[in-house]
Amino acid sequence: FKVISAIAELTKDKTGFFITYSVDEGDKYKFGTVKIDNKNYKDMDNEKIEKLSKSLEGKNYNINKLDEVIKEIREIGGNLGFAFLDVRPNLNKKKENKEIDITIMINKSRKTYVNRIEIQGNQRTKDKVIRREMKFNEGDSFSNSKLKRSEQRIRNLGFFETVGSENLQAKKNDRTNILFKVKEKQTGQFSVGGGFSSTNGAMANVGIQEKNFLGKGQDVQLKFTVAERATQLDFGFTEPYFKGK
Secondary structure (H helix, E strand, O other): OEEEEEEEEEOOOOOOEEEEEEEEOOOOOEEEEEEEEEOOOOOOOHHHHHHHHHOOOOOEOOHHHHHHHHHHHHHHHHHOOOOOOEEEEEEEEEOOOOEEEEEEEEEOOOOOEEEEEEEEOOOOOOHHHHHOOOOOOOOOEOOHHHHHHHHHHHHHOOOEEEEEEEEEEOOOOOEEEEEEEEEEOOOEEEEEEEEEEOOOEEEEEEEEEEEEEOOOOEEEEEEEEEEOOOEEEEEEEEOOOHHHO
16 A cells, blocks of 8 residues: 655635545455464463464455454563563565465563552552552562453552553563553542431431542441431441451
């Protein structure tokens, strides 16, 4: 696919431009043979990787499909501790049968260990509330699946609008720094209600709840109900990690 030219023409009122692109689609190609050149054969499941690559063969060439396979190979490596696995496709175009042969190069890399874990965006929530949801600690072997699971556990707290993570190369080649980025949201609720009960007559109630009390991850609830023949006060306190458990 080629862009042959791009022509800009000024509009009559001279307030903007019309841009015309001339393109040449070229011929449609298919994936030919897809091979794996795996330098980490002993550490990685070569059969699983080859199954991914074979799923492309014979199908219409699609760069997004190729990127998906490369991403999945990186994730397989990431689950084994290779945080910065170097995966690159080499393309060989065959004009005679309109196919593109691909060799996916998996270059040798060292296992990676977690150097530092940093958190950004928690203005109110204490660090320990987030860290205790992580499936690994500083010094552990890196695992992509544990990283994704940690993200999900932090998201499940319900304290944040968004949760993301990023791997940053440390000074040592076999170390990675992990940066968690969170964006806090409101966790408090206030409610007012009223009604009528055949037992207690007319009633009114006021309730307040804070799911992240003082940023400690504790849930505090208070509800006050006043009726003609009864008054009720409900109080609840939940500590999800009692003595760190």
